[in-house]
Amino acid sequence: MIPKDNQYFDNWFYNHPKLMALIAFCVILFLSILIAVKDSTIKNNEKERALAQKLRRVEDNIDQILKSSYVTTLSLALTIDLEGNPKDFDEVAKKLLNSNPNINGVEMAKDGVINYVYPYERNNEALGLNVLEYEISKKEALYTIEQGKMYFAGPFYFKQKGLGIIGRLPIFIDNQFWGFSAVIIDLDTFLKKSGMRRLNKDGYHAFLSKINPNTGEREFFNAPQENFDINNAIKLRVEDAGWEIYLININHKTHYLILSPFVIFGLFLALLFAFLTFLILKKPAQLQHHIRLQTRKLLNSEIKYRAIFQEVGLSVVHLDENEQLIEVNGKFLNSTGFTFAEVTNFRFSDLIKTNHDVYSNILDHEKFEGHLICKNKSEICVRVINSTLNLNNRKTHILLIEDITEKKLSEKKLKDLRSQMEMAIRLSKLGYWEWDLASDSITWSNEMYELFGFDKNTQLTRNLIANSVHEDDVEEYEQQLRNILSTRKGSTFEGRIKTEDNKVKHMLARVDCDLNDFGELAKIKGTLLDITDKKEILINLQHSYQMVVEQNERFLNFSYIISHNLRAHSSNIQGIIELIKDIDDKEEELQMFNLLENVTKSLDETLSDLNEVVRVRQDKEGIIENVPLFPFIKKVENILKREIKVNRIYIINEIPRDATISFNSSYLESILLNIISNVIKFSNPDVKSEIKLTYQENKSYKIVKVEDNGRGMDLETNNSDILGMYSTFKDFKNSRGISLFVSNNQMQSMGGKIEVKSELTEGSEFTLYFKK
Amino acid sequence: MKICIIDDDKIYQLLMRKLISKIDANITVKVFCNGEDAFNFYKENTCTSEIILLDINMPKMNGWKFLDNIEEKKFKNSKIYLTTSSIAYSDKEKAKKYSIIEDYLVKPLTKEKIRELIKPYII
Numbered sequence: 001m002i003p004k005d006n007q008y009f010d011n012w013f014y015n016h017p018k019l020m021a022l023i024a025f026c027v028i029l030f031l032s033i034l035i036a037v038k039d040s041t042i043k044n045n046e047k048e049r050a051l052a053q054k055l056r057r058v059e060d061n062i063d064q065i066l067k068s069s070y071v072t073t074l075s076l077a078l079t080i081d082l083e084g085n086p087k088d089f090d091e092v093a094k095k096l097l098n099s100n101p102n103i104n105g106v107e108m109a110k111d112g113v114i115n116y117v118y119p120y121e122r123n124n125e126a127l128g129l130n131v132l133e134y135e136i137s138k139k140e141a142l143y144t145i146e147q148g149k150m151y152f153a154g155p156f157y158f159k160q161k162g163l164g165i166i167g168r169l170p171i172f173i174d175n176q177f178w179g180f181s182a183v184i185i186d187l188d189t190f191l192k193k194s195g196m197r198r199l200n201k202d203g204y205h206a207f208l209s210k211i212n213p214n215t216g217e218r219e220f221f222n223a224p225q226e227n228f229d230i231n232n233a234i235k236l237r238v239e240d241a242g243w244e245i246y247l248i249n250i251n252h253k254t255h256y257l258i259l260s261p262f263v264i265f266g267l268f269l270a271l272l273f274a275f276l277t278f279l280i281l282k283k284p285a286q287l288q289h290h291i292r293l294q295t296r297k298l299l300n301s302e303i304k305y306r307a308i309f310q311e312v313g314l315s316v317v318h319l320d321e322n323e324q325l326i327e328v329n330g331k332f333l334n335s336t337g338f339t340f341a342e343v344t345n346f347r348f349s350d351l352i353k354t355n356h357d358v359y360s361n362i363l364d365h366e367k368f369e370g371h372l373i374c375k376n377k378s379e380i381c382v383r384v385i386n387s388t389l390n391l392n393n394r395k396t397h398i399l400l401i402e403d404i405t406e407k408k409l410s411e412k413k414l415k416d417l418r419s420q421m422e423m424a425i426r427l428s429k430l431g432y433w434e435w436d437l438a439s440d441s442i443t444w445s446n447e448m449y450e451l452f453g454f455d456k457n458t459q460l461t462r463n464l465i466a467n468s469v470h471e472d473d474v475e476e477y478e479q480q481l482r483n484i485l486s487t488r489k490g491s492t493f494e495g496r497i498k499t500e501d502n503k504v505k506h507m508l509a510r511v512d513c514d515l516n517d518f519g520e521l522a523k524i525k526g527t528l529l530d531i532t533d534k535k536e537i538l539i540n541l542q543h544s545y546q547m548v549v550e551q552n553e554r555f556l557n558f559s560y561i562i563s564h565n566l567r568a569h570s571s572n573i574q575g576i577i578e579l580i581k582d583i584d585d586k587e588e589e590l591q592m593f594n595l596l597e598n599v600t601k602s603l604d605e606t607l608s609d610l611n612e613v614v615r616v617r618q619d620k621e622g623i624i625e626n627v628p629l630f631p632f633i634k635k636v637e638n639i640l641k642r643e644i645k646v647n648r649i650y651i652i653n654e655i656p657r658d659a660t661i662s663f664n665s666s667y668l669e670s671i672l673l674n675i676i677s678n679v680i681k682f683s684n685p686d687v688k689s690e691i692k693l694t695y696q697e698n699k700s701y702k703i704v705k706v707e708d709n710g711r712g713m714d715l716e717t718n719n720s721d722i723l724g725m726y727s728t729f730k731d732f733k734n735s736r737g738i739s740l741f742v743s744n745n746q747m748q749s750m751g752g753k754i755e756v757k758s759e760l761t762e763g764s765e766f767t768l769y770f771k772k
Numbered sequence: 773m774k775i776c777i778i779d780d781d782k783i784y785q786l787l788m789r790k791l792i793s794k795i796d797a798n799i800t801v802k803v804f805c806n807g808e809d810a811f812n813f814y815k816e817n818t819c820t821s822e823i824i825l826l827d828i829n830m831p832k833m834n835g836w837k838f839l840d841n842i843e844e845k846k847f848k849n850s851k852i853y854l855t856t857s858s859i860a861y862s863d864k865e866k867a868k869k870y871s872i873i874e875d876y877l878v879k880p881l882t883k884e885k886i887r888e889l890i891k892p893y894i895i
Contacts (some may be wrong), residue, residue, distance in 0.1 A: 560860055564829050567857035568781060568879070575787040575880035582794065582883075599783055 014288075017281035025274035032266020039262060047249060051234050054199060055247045058206055059236050061194040065102045065185070066167070066240055070150050072096050073169035073181040076106055080171065084178060086116055093118035102193045104164065105184035112141065112179060123184065125160035131180065134159070137166070139213040145170045145177060152241035155187045155208070155221050163187045163221075165241070191222055199247070206247045213242075224250060315382075315401035319363075321394055323347040335403060337375035348399075353379070363388065363397055372401065381405040431528035435462075437521055451507070451530055453499035470496035470504060472699075480511075488513050488521050494531070506535035550748070562610075569603040612742055624750075627668055629659045629704065633693060636672045640680065647683050652692040659695050661702050661770040667746045674739040675706055675754075675766050682710040682764065701752070701769040708765075713758040773893045776802045776821035778810045778838065779855070780830045784879065788825070795886055796894065807833030811841055818846045822893050825877075828856045828863060839870055853877050853889070 013020055075096055079086045086092075086108055093106045097118065105123050108116035112132035117123035131137045140153035147170075154165035164186040171178040191197045196206035208221040233248035309316055315332035319325060325344055333340060336351070343351075354362055354370035362368055366386055371379040385400040425432060431448035435441075442460040449456050452468055469477045473495040480493050490512040496504050508531045514523035576596045583589050633653055637644065644651065661668070676691065683689040692707045744754045751771035758764030773796070777788055785803050792799050802821060804810035807830050824847070828835040835854060851874040854867050859878055867876045877885070 560858075560862075563858045563860045564856075567859060568784075568829075571857040571879035572781065572783045572787065575784070575791075578880065578882060579787060579790055595783055595786065 014281055014284040017278045020281050021274040021278040024277045025270040028270035028273050029266055032262050036260035036262035051247055051249060055234055055236050058195050062238055065193055068100050068102050069167040069183045072100055072103060072183050076181040077171045089116045090118055103183040104186045104189050107182050110179035123160050129159055144168050203250055204247055205250045209244045210242055317399040319348050319397040323349055381408045429530055434523060434525040436523050453501055468497050470498055484511055505530055506532045565606050569599055572599045624662055624664055626660045626662050627665050629655050629661060630657045632668055632672060636676055640677055643680050647680055649680055649689045649691055655693050655695045663750060663770055671743045671746055674743040679708045684711045700772055702772055704768040706766040709763040712760050712762045712764050774800045774821040776824045778804045779827035780806050791883060806830045807838035811838055814842060814846055819850045821850055823889055824850050824852045825855045826852055844872055855879055
C-alpha cells in the first residue's frame, strides 16, 4: 500500500514539472524564431529581385541615351567637309536635337577648341574654350582621345552654367585627330530620361556616383538627402562613363526579428505549452501527495483503532463466519478469565446464552442481550452490538459486548421502587401532576383524574384546571401560582376544587420546582391530597366550638338577665315581706299587699318575656326557606299602616324585587316589624320622617340596612348595649325594651347579627346581617 | 342625717323609705330615679348625704357610668354603697376596682343592715 521510493523517483518527468515546462517553452520559442528568420529571408530576396528589375530598366534607358547620343555625335561628325569644317552645323544640329529628346545641346570642338555650339544662346559662353586645356575637362578629354571611342564626362558644372554631362566622340580624319563632336545633356534631363527620377516617386531612390578624375574623390549626384546605407543599395556600372548607378529602397526599414508575428505568436504558444505541460505534469505529483496524506491518515486510524480495540471499556470480539474467534481484546479476556489460547478452542455460541432458540439467528440481529459464560462458569449479563462485515465475500462479525449486570440490577431496583411508589400513591389517593413549562404540557397521574372526576382522555389545559378551582379560592390559587413562577420555589397551600359532578373537595397542594442547568424554571410538579374529610371534620369541630361558645355566652347572658331582673323582683318581695312582719297598721298592711301585687305582676311579665327568649332558642330548628325580601317589607308596612300614617313616615324601599334570603319566615317578619316599629317610635315629629331600606351582599352576608332621620339615640351616655334586655331610653316610656333584644337573639340563632349606629338628633342606622 | 337612693325601682324606693323611717324618723331620704338625674344634680351641688345607695342597672345612665363621671371630691364626706339585686359574680368583681365604693350590698337590705350602716352617724 505504501509506494516505494524508487517507484516514486522513476517518474522523473512528473517530478520536475517546472523544468519540463521550461524546456517546452524553449523548444517552441526556438522553432518559432527559426520560422521567423526563414520568412524574413524570403521576403528580403523578393525585395532584392524587384530592385534589380527596376535597375535593369534604368540600365536599358541609360543605354538608350548613350546610343542616341552616339548616333547624334556621329551624325555631326559626318557633316565635316573636306576642309575639315562642319557643313550646315546649325541646320543639322537643330534637326538632330528635335529628333532626339534625350539631349539638350550639341557642340563641336576642332582640336579641342569649342567653336560650334547649338543652341547658341544657351551655350555661347563655351565658345573658344579649349577642352584639352580646361582644367575641369582636360583629363577626361584626353582619356577619350586615348580610348578612341565615345566617352561621357561629368556630371560637372559647365562653363556656360548648368550641371550636366558631356558625351564626346573623338573624330579622326585619316587617323589624324580632328577634334570632338559632343552632346550636352543636363543632369536633370538625364535623370528624367533614364527613369531614375520617376523611381523616386515610387519609394525608391536611384542616384549616380563617379570618381572625380581631378580630385580622385567619389561624388554623388541626386543622392537622397536622408542618411542612407549604401550597402542596402544595388549598383550598376556604366563603363562608357565611369558611373556607378545606385538604387535603394527608401521605404525599406530595418525589420526587427523580435517584432515578427511569428516570434510573438511563438512566444505565446511557448508560454501556453509550458503552462499546460506544467499542469499536466503536476497532476500526478499532486495525486502522489494526496496518496501520501491518505496513507498517513490510514496509519493514524489504524493506530487509533488498535487503541480503541484494546483500551475501550467494552469487550470487543472479532468472529469469522464459522464463529471462530479471530481476535478479542484484553477487556474480554479480563471479564471472562480466559486466555486467548483457551478462548480460541470455543465457538462463540458456546460462550453465550441467549433467549434466542437457535444460535444461528443471533448474529442476524444487530443488538441482543444474553449471558456470557466465564471460565469459572459464572455468568455476566451482557448487551451485544453486532456489526456484520463482508470481506472478500466472507462474513465477519465485530461484536461489542457491554457488561450490563449492574445496570440490570439497578433497573430491577428502580422497577421495584416504582411499583412500591405507585402502590403508595394509589393507597394514599395522592394525585401527582407535572407541568412542563417549555411545552406547556400537563401530565396527570390516574389519581388526579379521579380527584377531579375527569375522563382520562380529557385534554388538560391550564384554563381547565383554573376553572375547576372553587370560585372563592381562584384568587388565592392564581396568587400562589404567580409566587411560584416568580420565586421559583415550591409551596404548600390548601384550596377547594369543584369536580365535574359539582362536588366541592378540599385539597392540600404541595408544589415543587425543577430548574434547568441555567437556573431557569423548567418544570413545576406536585402532589394533590384530598383532605375534604379532615377539613369537614375540622369545620364541624369549629362550628361546634363556636356554637358552644355562643351558647355559653347566651347562657351567661341569660343568667345575667335572671340575676338582674328576676332577682330585682324577688328582692322586692323579700323586702315587702320583711316590712309586713313589722307592720301593725291594717291600712299600711294593705298598702304593702298592693305593692306585693304590683311586684308579682312585674315578675309575671318578666317571666313571660324570658319565656319568649327561651322560645327563640327552641325555635332555632324552625323551617328555613328561601324567603323573598320585598313582599315581607310590604307586609310589615301594611301591619304598621296606622303608625306610618299617624307619624307621617315616608318609606323609601330600595330592596331589589328578586332579593331572597334563606331564613325562618316568622322570625323575619318579627325582626322587620320590631326594627321598623322601633324606628317609627324614634321618628322626629319636627321634620319629614324618612325610612330608607337598602340591600347589598358581601362574601358571607346578605345585608339589609334600615336608615332613618329620626331623633336618634345617644349610645355613648346611654347603655351602649341597646340590644340587651330591658334597655330603654329617655322618652321611650312605652317600650319595655324587649323587642330589639328578641330580634337580635333571633338573628343570632340564625347565624346573623344586628348592628346599630346612631347619634342623638342624627338619626339611626340598623344593619341586619343575614347569613348566606 | 341624710341618705341618698339612686334607683329606678319605684317599689324598692318605697320600701327603703318605709324601712328607714321605721328605724329613725329623723333621717332624710333623697331619691333619684336614674343615674343621669343624680349626675346632673351633683354636677351643681356638693353631696351632703352621708350614705349613698347606688343601683347598677338603670336606664339613661347606669351605676358604673355614674361613678365614672362624678367628681370624687364632691363625695369626700359620703360613703357610696353599691346596692343591686344582681348576685352576678362579674359585678362584684368589677366593684372591687372602684376605690370610691364603700361596699357591695345585695338587695333586699334588711333593717339590721341599714342600722349597721347608719350606726356611726347616730349618737
